[in-house]
Amino acid sequence: MNEIRNSTTSGQxxxxxxxxxxxxxxxxxxxxxxxxxxxxxxxxxxxxxxxxPVLLFDRAGWLGFLAGTKNGQFDLD
Incomplete structure (x- = not known):
């Protein structure tokens, strides 16, 4: 997880x-x-x-997260 480090991201x-x-x-x-x-x-x-807490993603990280979610990578079962 990326920490919020600047006012621009906090404002966003x-x-x-x-x-x-x-x-x-x-x-x-x-x-x-x-x-x-x-x-x-x-x-x-x-x-x-x-x-x-908030997880922050760049474009590649977000696409990877979505792919992992669709493939069951984060399933608890």
């Missing part, structure tokens, strides 16, 4: 348009927010703790 997170998947159930949901075209392009957080 404050203005971010967070959204939750329409496939989400009542718990165990995450929210994503696009952050633009800079080095950090996507943010991910736990919907139950919107003030908590």
């Amino acid at each position: 997170l404050a203005r971010a348009a967070w959204r939750k998947s329409t496939r989400s159930q009542t718990s165990n949901c995450v929210e994503v927010a696009p952050l633009g075209t800079g080095a950090t392009t996507m943010a991910l957080r736990d919907s139950k703790d919107p003030g908590g």
Whole structure:
């Protein structure tokens, strides 16, 4: 996880348009927010703790995360 180290990223997170998947159930949901075209392009957080930690991804990291999710890499079962 990347730490928030500058006011630009902090400002982006404050203005971010967070959204939750329409496939989400009542718990165990995450929210994503696009952050633009800079080095950090996507943010991910736990919907139950919107003030908590945020994972930040560059484009390659986000695409890798999505691929891993689709392939079951992060399944707990």
